[in-house]
Amino acid sequence: MNFNFKYMFEIIPELLTYVPVTLYIAIASMIIAIIIAIFLSLILVNRIPVLHQLALVYISFFRGTPPLVQLLMIYFGLPQLLPSFNSITAMTAAILAFSLNVSAYLAEIFRAGLESVDKGQAEAALTTGMTYSQALRSIILPQAARNAIPATGNTFLGLLKNTSLAFTIGVTELLAQGKLLATATLHFFEAYMAVALIYWGLTALYSWLQSWYEKKISKAYVREI
DSSP, X not given: OOOOHHHHHHHHHHHHTTHHHHHXXXXXXXXXXXXXXXXXXXXXXXXXXXXXXXXXXXXHHHHHSOHHHHHHIIIIIHHHHOGGGTTOOHHHHHHHHHHHHHHHHHHHHHHHHHHTSOHHHHHHXXXXXXXXXXXXXXXXXXXXXXXXXXXXXXXXXXXXXHGGGGGGGTOOOHHHHHHHHHHHHSOHHHHHHHHHHXXXXXXXXXXXXXHHHHHHHHHHHHHHO
């Protein structure tokens, strides 16, 4: 077996220095995606004319096309349509592409979360004198967010792994550095295995944190009842 375990473990510390880049792309994209998805889900739930149809087209497009194609369209194609994007950096393009892609999935998750809340609660809040925005902020969204956490967490895990696509437009993140090391030393399997182990560790850690948080909020919810 021609596998250099020593080399694989030697390059892991160097690869770990690029983990912050991967996490930055994932977290920044997730934050923007959540903001977009909240507006989309509210449009879907309230079936706002025109906007509802536009939201459905948006969701269908970004769910129905590969993330890599979207990434290439935004980085290479968008500047051709809008000259103001000629100066867009690869990092910015990656965050924008991942944000748009993930928001389409989160919009459906948030919509399901909002619809899982009994409408009678909102009606009762309105009868007490609360405005719709107050009822949404104080009653509906907290419960919807609780119901949407598991699926949202799974979506973030998918985003975390999809950040590896950013190397195709020149972003030097975890996979890109692994590819550079593999090309320089010809230890391809060792380098990519080291990258895989790091991704595995990140997803395992996040899965544990999510599981811990879900149990925590579930206990709090039981006490409130």
